[in-house]
Amino acid sequence: MSVLAAVVTGAGIAISAPTGAAAAATAELKLAASEDTYTSSSRKSASFGDEDKLAIGTLAKDVKVSYLKFVVPAGTSVTGARLKLTPIGDVTGKVSVSRVLSNAWTEKLTSAAAPALGLTVASASGTDVSFDLGAEITGPGTYSLAVKSSSTSVVTRFRSSESAAGAPVLTVATTKAEPPVVVPPVVVPPVVVPPVVVPTKPTQPSKDCQTDAMLVPSCGVLWGGAAGGFTDTPRDEALKTWENTTGRTATVFHQYHKGDEPFPTKMEIAMTRDAAKPRVLLLNWKIAYGSTWAKVAKGEQDKRIDAFVARVKATYPEKFFLVLNHEPENDVIAKAGSGWEAKDFAAMYRHTILRLRSKGLTNAINVMAYMGNEKWMSQSWWKDLYPGDDVVDWMGLDSYVSAEKGYYHEGLFADLLDRKGKTGPGFYEWTTTKHASKPLMVAEWGVYHRIGKPADKAPAYASVRPELSKRPQIKAIVHFDTEHDDEGDRDISITSTKTGLAAFKKLATDPIFNVKLNLK
Numbered sequence: 001m002s003v004l005a006a007v008v009t010g011a012g013i014a015i016s017a018p019t020g021a022a023a024a025a026t027a028e029l030k031l032a033a034s035e036d037t038y039t040s041s042s043r044k045s046a047s048f049g050d051e052d053k054l055a056i057g058t059l060a061k062d063v064k065v066s067y068l069k070f071v072v073p074a075g076t077s078v079t080g081a082r083l084k085l086t087p088i089g090d091v092t093g094k095v096s097v098s099r100v101l102s103n104a105w106t107e108k109l110t111s112a113a114a115p116a117l118g119l120t121v122a123s124a125s126g127t128d129v130s131f132d133l134g135a136e137i138t139g140p141g142t143y144s145l146a147v148k149s150s151s152t153s154v155v156t157r158f159r160s161s162e163s164a165a166g167a168p169v170l171t172v173a174t175t176k177a178e179p180p181v182v183v184p185p186v187v188v189p190p191v192v193v194p195p196v197v198v199p200t201k202p203t204q205p206s207k208d209c210q211t212d213a214m215l216v217p218s219c220g221v222l223w224g225g226a227a228g229g230f231t232d233t234p235r236d237e238a239l240k241t242w243e244n245t246t247g248r249t250a251t252v253f254h255q256y257h258k259g260d261e262p263f264p265t266k267m268e269i270a271m272t273r274d275a276a277k278p279r280v281l282l283l284n285w286k287i288a289y290g291s292t293w294a295k296v297a298k299g300e301q302d303k304r305i306d307a308f309v310a311r312v313k314a315t316y317p318e319k320f321f322l323v324l325n326h327e328p329e330n331d332v333i334a335k336a337g338s339g340w341e342a343k344d345f346a347a348m349y350r351h352t353i354l355r356l357r358s359k360g361l362t363n364a365i366n367v368m369a370y371m372g373n374e375k376w377m378s379q380s381w382w383k384d385l386y387p388g389d390d391v392v393d394w395m396g397l398d399s400y401v402s403a404e405k406g407y408y409h410e411g412l413f414a415d416l417l418d419r420k421g422k423t424g425p426g427f428y429e430w431t432t433t434k435h436a437s438k439p440l441m442v443a444e445w446g447v448y449h450r451i452g453k454p455a456d457k458a459p460a461y462a463s464v465r466p467e468l469s470k471r472p473q474i475k476a477i478v479h480f481d482t483e484h485d486d487e488g489d490r491d492i493s494i495t496s497t498k499t500g501l502a503a504f505k506k507l508a509t510d511p512i513f514n515v516k517l518n519l520k
Helices: 020-024 235-246 266-272 293-297 302-315 342-358 413-418 427-434 458-462 464-470 498-508
Strands: 006-010 013-015 027-032 035-040 053-059 062-072 078-084 095-100 117-124 130-132 141-149 155-159 169-174 222-227 252-258 280-286 320-324 364-370 394-402 440-450 474-481
Touching: 027 062, 035 053, 117 130, 141 155, 141 464, 222 235, 235 266, 235 498, 252 266, 252 474, 266 280, 293 342, 302 342, 320 342, 342 364, 364 440, 394 413, 394 427, 394 474, 413 427, 413 440, 413 464, 427 440, 458 464, 458 498, 464 474
Parallel strands: 053 141, 222 252, 222 474, 252 280, 280 320, 320 364, 364 394, 394 440, 440 474
Antiparallel strands: 006 013, 006 027, 027 169, 035 062, 053 062, 053 155, 062 141, 078 130, 078 169, 095 117, 095 141
């Protein structure tokens, strides 16, 4: 069922993209699925990519799910998107569309190898099976979607790309007509799609975009910040200044603690109870401070853990993110008996989370935050750090790029996501394949240059939004802002150059970050 077509249409007739003054007018880009198929739970090794139909629903305990993949061409300025399916016969039950958390599938897909699904992004009932995906498809990139039915006794079928007419079509509204895409000939009958009218609307998430019980946005991406690092400026004052500079509230407020420090602090609580500027806490805790990971895992810091539980239960009922010893790679001592081996970290993490739960702490959302540096990803012990899916709610990444040409880790936003060890894969690919059910938070990110060697950070900042469109597993990004890092030689601030600041402020205005917090 593999057909990729992209043509700009008017009055239902395929035409070439307009030129001159007409090119600025609103246009529609109709895209056929590059891949579409369905799976059957009772036929785990069977693939249906060559069939002229898609199937969804349940019959005799056989669950059928359909999968579609669309490629929005580079350079497309998306202002809306609508998916249209053509039913074969009646439509039974509610039909829903969910994100697919990986694009690494083909039409040979089987239910045994089906990728993990994310949140439901649209639904419809009745014979007009059309879905508004304007909040999900916001720019160029590859988008994988799963279609399901609520019916438990009937299977609903739709035309596939192999069908002579009525194939699935994604209609993308764009304010800038794109050059016509030359489609290579295919060995299937031509797809004739009736015109679909899609109203033009702003590129932004739905007004209902909000966090769920695990603080995962139903659409969009959480925007966060940590400011004033390695300075004496109070962190609330630093963040408020950063927010005023950027023009957007940091929905995620990142803070750091260690050992027996009492937290959440009064300041942190006050920052997250500001009705005018709602925020959620992201708390890093080095619980083994003054001890070792191995000793924590053996229960020698249970008193510390229990005191934290008692304090939170007494003062802070809101949901919050909790990171245990962020960037553990940098603290590993790969020596037997050191108490700081990678396996000791995993044991410490498991013991702490299970202890928190046993004591009735229910509002902590756990984040496993990696350093994501190729040096550590190449170590034989790196794989031993992961404590297990049952105690991890979110995956996290702390990673930076340089704006200086030829300097260490020069690059764009994609480079900090895709770093890999000697054998690969890159961090984002590893996360989305090995832990596909977990949302990803870029818990620290930024662009730096050496102090006294200012370089334009604008290209790196401008690269963020396109990457978010292509990487649906990223649900939060949290910028770390400081004029000098812990070694005192790198400037990670957004204000180091005028062009960089302008680019960052433009990024901050993007509606993809309009997410409503539900912390209760």
